[in-house]
Amino acid sequence: MSANKRVYLDFNATTPVDSKVLDAMLPYFSEQFGNASSDHAFGWYANDAVEKSRKQISSSLGCRPNEILFTSGATEAANLALFGFCKANQHKGNHIITCKTEHKAILETLDALESQGFQVTYLDVDNQGSIDLEQYKRAFKPSTMLVCLMLANNETGVIHPIQTISKIAEEQGVAVMSDITQAVGKIPVDLNDLNIDLAIFSSHKIYGPKGIGALYLNKKKQVRLEKQLFGGSQEQGFRPGTLNVPAIVGFGEACEIIISKMEEESNRLLQFRNELEQGLLQVEGAKINGGDVPRLPNTVNVTFSDVDGSKLLLHLKRLAVSRGSACNSNLISPSHVLMAMGHDEQTALASLRISMGQPTTKEDLDIAIEEISKVINQLKTISV
Incomplete structure (x- = not known):
């Protein structure tokens, strides 16, 4: 890796x-x-x-x-x-x-x-x-x-x-x-x-x-x-x-x-999505948003409890992922989607949208799980 x-x-x-x-x-x-x-x-x-x-x-x-x-x-x-x-x-x-x-x-x-x-x-x-x-x-x-x-x-x-x-x-x-x-x-x-x-x-x-x-x-x-x-x-x-x-x-x-190529690719990404979610759920306090209903095969939205979400993306230097919210004029806003789903501002900010595509590899998933797990644990330590 x-x-x-x-x-x-x-x-x-x-x-x-x-x-x-x-x-x-x-x-x-x-x-x-x-x-x-x-x-x-x-x-x-x-x-x-x-x-x-x-x-x-x-x-x-x-x-x-x-x-x-x-x-x-x-x-x-x-x-x-x-x-x-x-x-x-x-x-x-x-x-x-x-x-x-x-x-x-x-x-x-x-x-x-x-x-x-x-x-x-x-x-x-x-x-x-x-x-x-x-x-x-x-x-x-x-x-x-x-x-x-x-x-x-x-x-x-x-x-x-x-x-x-x-x-x-x-x-x-x-x-x-x-x-x-x-x-x-x-x-x-x-x-x-x-x-x-x-x-x-x-x-x-x-x-x-x-x-x-x-x-x-x-x-x-x-x-x-x-x-x-x-x-x-x-x-x-x-x-x-x-x-x-x-x-x-x-x-x-x-x-x-x-x-x-949709059927073959969707099946591949669904397998990747499941593997990614299994890896991320090993992090204490992780929760998959929308995990119990039909979803796109390539999309993972995950929330981490007890984490300062305003610092999350800044620490994920190896990954291009999204918070799923708008950041304008240095003001970080929580996702309106997650707020509508019942999250408070803190947990909505401590969330990531991870979306995979045709170039995504198993190595990419391993890197993402390792990087996110490391950063979440670091931020939790800082906040204690």
Whole structure:
């Protein structure tokens, strides 16, 4: 085991670009550089590449090519979906149901909608991070227009039962939007089977380039959006501007590749996850967050008791892991996800999100267990 090796275990934050993805992208930077909207051979070639990517993604996720709209990422897709849907469907109501553990891209967008007169119900979660389906059913009002719940949590990996959630919403005549960003490529995602109206996801979580994502619009359900951006007719008029052809090509290639190897890779990472958790649970006071419910195979979220969490990441010099919370202007904030699961600030801060990926090896796990165990014991000694 190398004494100086640094280990990256933050694949839920971002992933390296697959070499095959990079090879597919390169010609579109210099050789095939046409604008996909141009009406000549260079533009037609670029447009063909865009449409090929759209087919690759839709085929991988069980939908139709014309149901995929390209954006700069999942955050932009979330803004377009939420603002576009809510503004276009105000005649149906002004109430939205979501959850306290959603990604900040969703929560902050909903906060902006609340400032414009929309009402939002934030569902609680239990200590495992799961919602109560009875509370969910009770949350519906005559004015409810949209349910917005993620498929898999980015911090804990906890998976929500979206098929059941969408069935309940459909019985109420209410649309469903889901952030599927962390789920794609890790667990099977069939948008047709999920029976949702809108979904958002991103390329850089699946070994594709940064700066490109997608919004899924269910055409069978005739989802209506109000335009939020202006200046062109690209992406069915919802996302005007010159298309980022190299990134779109990379997105399609990444999606096709990761789906082709998903089952084998997910089984490998599930075994790694179990081994990692067994090792970490040997540390006194360690607890796995969401350990008793369905989770992503690559994600471990662990809390350590009686530890000064503000010092934890600073001491883990060999590991790239996450606290799962925002650190701005040197202010360390506890994870809103863990706080919603019942943690106090101290234990929420003394938590780590460890997310594995394709490059992760058994040696990486051994290093992580050794390093985390050593640091936790040091911090506990200091605090005594």
